[in-house]
Amino acid sequence: MQRAIVFGATGGIGQAICADLAQDGWSLYIHCSQNWQAACELSENLTKQYPQQDFIPIKLSFLVDDRELQTFVKGLLPINAVVFAQGITDYNFVSGQDLHKIDQIMRVNLTVPIKLTSLLEPLLIKNDFSRIVYIGSVYGGQGSAMESVYSSSKAGLTRFAQSYAREVASANLTVNVIAPGAVNTPMNAMFAPETMEEVKGEIPAGRLAEGSDISFWVKTLLSLRSGYLTGQTIYVSGGWLL
DSSP, X not given: OXXXXXXXXXXXXXXXXXXXXXXXXXXXXXXXXXXXHHHHHHHHXXXXXXXXXXXXXXXXXXXSOHHHHHHHHXXXXXXXXXXXXXXXXOOSOXXXXXXXXXXXXXXXXXXXHHHHHHHHHHHHTTSSSEEEEEEOOGGGTSOOTTOHHHHHHHHHHHHHHHHHHHHHGGGTEEEEEXXXXXXXXXXXXXXXXXXXXXXXXHOTTSSOBOHHHHHHHHHHHHSGGGTTOOSOEEEESTTTTO
C-alpha cells in the first residue's frame, strides 16, 4: 500500500492534494497544526469514499523542539512520500515585524521542513521509490515587498531541494518544489477584494489558481513514472511573475 504524509493537509492547497492523492490510490496521514476537527472530518470523508485505503489524522506543531519532532517521526507507519503544504506569512515591512514572527515564518516554512526531511529520510529510502514535494511560491523566485521573510523562506526551499536531491537521487528518492502563484485560498483572504482583482489582472491566465491546479502537479510528481525529475522547482503561476 502506498502511503504519503501531507503536512498542512487542512489548508486550501492541502485539502486539494489529499483529494487528488486519495483518488489516485494513496493512503494518507492527514496533518494539522491546530485544526484537529478539520483533519478528522477530512479523514472521515475520504474513508467513506475510499474504504480500501487508510486516512489517519495527525497533529504536530512546527514550533515544537527537536525531541518532539523525533518522537513524532518514530510513531509513523511506513511511508512512500512526503508533501510539505504548510506555510505562514506576515504582510509587513521587515522593520515593522515582530522578531518572534520572523522566527516563526522561517521555522514553519523552511527550518522544520528541513529537519523533518532529515528525520524521514530513513523511512523513505527503504522503498523501491519515494518522493518529497515542497509547496514553495512564485515569490521564492521573484521576491515580494512586504513579504520579504516569506519570500526568503520559499527561496530557501528551492535551493535546499536542488542540493538535497543530489544527495539522495541514487536511492530513487526524488525531491522537488511546486511553486504556486496567487491561489484562491484562505491565506489570501487577508487582502481586500479590490487588491485581489488587481492581482488577477496581472496574471496572463486571467484568474487565480485553484487548489486543484496545484494538486495535479503534486500527484504527477508522486507517480512512479516521474522518477527522472528531481531537484526542480516547477512554477504553477498562470504565467505570472516569470
